[in-house]
Amino acid sequence: MPKTVDRSEQRRQIGEALLRLAGEEGLDQVSVRTVAAASGRSPGAVQKYFRSKEDLLLFASELSGERIEARLRTVDPSLPLRRALRELIGATLPLDEERRAEAAAQLAFAVHAAHHPRLAEVRRHVDREVRDALARRLAADGTTLPTATADALIAVSDGLALRMLYAPGEADALLTALDRAIESLTPPD
Amino acid sequence: MPKTVDRSEQRRQIGEALLRLAGEEGLDQVSVRTVAAASGRSPGAVQKYFRSKEDLLLFASELSGERIEARLRTVDPSLPLRRALRELIGATLPLDEERRAEAAAQLAFAVHAAHHPRLAEVRRHVDREVRDALARRLAADGTTLPTATADALIAVSDGLALRMLYAPGEADALLTALDRAIESLTPPD
Numbered sequence: 001m002p003k004t005v006d007r008s009e010q011r012r013q014i015g016e017a018l019l020r021l022a023g024e025e026g027l028d029q030v031s032v033r034t035v036a037a038a039s040g041r042s043p044g045a046v047q048k049y050f051r052s053k054e055d056l057l058l059f060a061s062e063l064s065g066e067r068i069e070a071r072l073r074t075v076d077p078s079l080p081l082r083r084a085l086r087e088l089i090g091a092t093l094p095l096d097e098e099r100r101a102e103a104a105a106q107l108a109f110a111v112h113a114a115h116h117p118r119l120a121e122v123r124r125h126v127d128r129e130v131r132d133a134l135a136r137r138l139a140a141d142g143t144t145l146p147t148a149t150a151d152a153l154i155a156v157s158d159g160l161a162l163r164m165l166y167a168p169g170e171a172d173a174l175l176t177a178l179d180r181a182i183e184s185l186t187p188p189d
Numbered sequence: 190m191p192k193t194v195d196r197s198e199q200r201r202q203i204g205e206a207l208l209r210l211a212g213e214e215g216l217d218q219v220s221v222r223t224v225a226a227a228s229g230r231s232p233g234a235v236q237k238y239f240r241s242k243e244d245l246l247l248f249a250s251e252l253s254g255e256r257i258e259a260r261l262r263t264v265d266p267s268l269p270l271r272r273a274l275r276e277l278i279g280a281t282l283p284l285d286e287e288r289r290a291e292a293a294a295q296l297a298f299a300v301h302a303a304h305h306p307r308l309a310e311v312r313r314h315v316d317r318e319v320r321d322a323l324a325r326r327l328a329a330d331g332t333t334l335p336t337a338t339a340d341a342l343i344a345v346s347d348g349l350a351l352r353m354l355y356a357p358g359e360a361d362a363l364l365t366a367l368d369r370a371i372e373s374l375t376p377p378d
Binding site for chain 2: 028104108120123127145148149156158167170173176177179180185
């Protein structure tokens, strides 16, 4: 395998170990040492690919964003608006183990970004892309104030994911709240 | 001062030092050692009042909840519904330094609760109280599906707070999104 491909594959494996650890135990359990152990490497081997914990977090945050984008792309864009929104938002909610780990990592990065400017910049960029794509779709379907509506839907989605993480028993009630928000904010299909 | 009063005052001071630190630097900077330093004490002095970091976090989380409840009580309940909601949610959004520190601590606790059952139980209890109080007010003002609407409004509020923390430049756009959500979810004043 050429050296650059191997390097990028090594970084990906380490980033995935970080996401697993953050999803299962929380971002406060993440350090170069614990990520090294979780990926079957020595701390020195991890430091060959990431100069600092912050570099590692930044890379894992981007990797996590790419995974969620890939999952969003599986939603059929020809679905009627409300059904598309239910599927898009549902794809990011912690409703099974895989999405739970992803949502836990994503939200931990978001809180962490409040104090880490580089991480904040990555998130603002992703938010703008999601908001603009969503606003275009909302406008095409005749929603009033598409940008504000897109921001409101993103907030609902993040807020529901946050609460489902520590209140999984409320999942059904929170999905009803999601329907209520979508039906209030968008024109009927 | 009687010993029990002093004990409770000492605990409060230490809890407030934790909230300051979590708000300013993030929960990942919180340990018995850093909280001791931030409150002008030795680690041993902190451990006299809290047996573990988890006990300390739990206490600070409750303290933070009480502060936010006190702030919510300053909103005039005789205001028309939409205005009351704007003021109630606005009171918890990170729109100045004080609310920023509070929101950062609150959201960090929420993410932390995903992996800490005792913290999760405290949050679920507070959520149920907030949801029920909000649903009663919404029902009294003729909102359809008051419980689902209350859950949707709580989610919007948390999601907007989360994003404002790392995207303070978006505050105006996010307040417009809040208005859009409130106007969609509630009957006109």
